[in-house]
Amino acid sequence: MLVHEAPLCADEGIEINLTSAADPPGHCIEASPLVPGDAFASVTLKPPTMAGKCDPVKDLAPPPLSGKFARACPWTDEYVTDFEGIACITPEDDGSCRLGFDMRFEFQEMIRDARTCTPCECGKPVGGSCMADVLLFSDASCSNMLASINEILAEEEICREAHEGSPLAGVRVVFAQDEPGTCSPTTDVSLVDGTIESGETRIFCCSSVELVEVIHANADN
Template identity: 25%
Template sequence: MTTRKYPISLALALAAAGSFAGCWNGGPVQMFSCDDPCYGLDAHECDKPCTVCKGACVELPYLGFDDPILLWRGEGASAPECPAETPELVFDGYGGFADAHSCPTCRCAQPACELPPALRGGASATCDGTTPMSFDAPDGWSGACAPIASGELGSLVIPAPTVSPCAPTIDPGGPPAELPAPFSVRARGCAGSADAHACADPSKMCVASPAQRPEGFAICIRYLRQGEPKCPEHYPELQALYTGFDDTRSCSPCGCDPPEDSACSAIVSVYEDGGCRRLLGAGTVTLAGQKCVAGPDLELGSMTAEWVTNEPGTCAPTGGVAAGEVTLEGATYFCCQSDEVVAIP
């Protein structure tokens, strides 16, 4: 931009020719080579007649508020980079905090009646031998014919069945096992150059802003005093944000009480041969205790088992209790322009 002073006669001639426009400042006319300088302004307001706002002309800051900036708000854990026109990061924070957190709903898998994993034999005919020998069943034995081999025994102990513990699980339709982030909104404030005299309207100032603001960005003013403000007319939307938080939330781990109302009983049979054909003896065992099969001269070749009662019961779940809280830090209030379009009657 070039500013020159011309005699009034020349100025009037140029003005009549339509090549220039200007504003009066007592005596000579100041002529400028820009289009429509200071259009609609009084002479005393014509201090930067050819300046063009390369951002956005917005209302001057209100008492108690900082200069306007671009504020982005969006869902998720990350925020975009500041636009090139407003490269200075002046706020980074969070919003959308929940008042309380939910924990998973604990459940318990079904327990199971389990057959004895092994038989014990000894030389004593009364099952009170001090050095018993163990005859293991196959892993995961279901009661089918299983070969075993032993020398001569005086007696055989068939152990009682057992009930497996319940495995804790969580309700798939409830809250997840891992606590989500305590916030649902991320926010970022970005600033650039500002000029109080670059707008044609003296009640407005020029702030840096992209020609097309990216989605999620709005022009906002930050409240500089304590407490929650009442937003002014031109920035009606209040945004309560925080610079940080202390998260002490937790959920007690899921567990299961021992099984209750269990009823497990089975007939265990032993055979002389390895194919479960020549029955040597059998005994019914329950959760109440083991069974003794007395000799003499027992010699085992195989064994089978069959459930008489298979009712393992149920387990009561424990855990899933919420504790702790989120303590918010650095409360910050912004008042933002609204994108709402209001119809004019």
């Protein structure tokens, strides 16, 4: 928006940036600089512009890890009541599993998940339309409205005369029509890059939950 000291937008004018008007739409924008009444004779409203690009989602998360996971916990009887898993012990000194615990599993400690997703890219927006209403106010809180300039289209520039002697201190921009264009992806998929850094291998010698219940019953006897 350009604010002119001369009638009919005859001078170069002072620019007031309305870029922040779209987020959120309709909020009060304090005019910077504030335009006193004796310097406010007319105003040029440039057409609203459509976004020149689409910003793809950047914070993509890699797919969740799948497979068998183990958690080693100290054994106490309280785990037996609603135990959902298999009972495991550490292997013998020679690495073998003792009788009754012959289900052998090897797990690697996960040090760090270093996977990332490759970025997505979009083409330029296609289509869309925009029409704005601009409300001018003599105060920075947008309470005392001077004028409402309606239905400003994306292809036109409008010049309006100002109220004589009134300053310009606040502006609201309301979108009467806001239909964003669409962008087609130029990269169809995001790929997972990087690896999972693993640490020491842990061995578990495991049995079934039925054996845990037998052990518990024998302990009670």
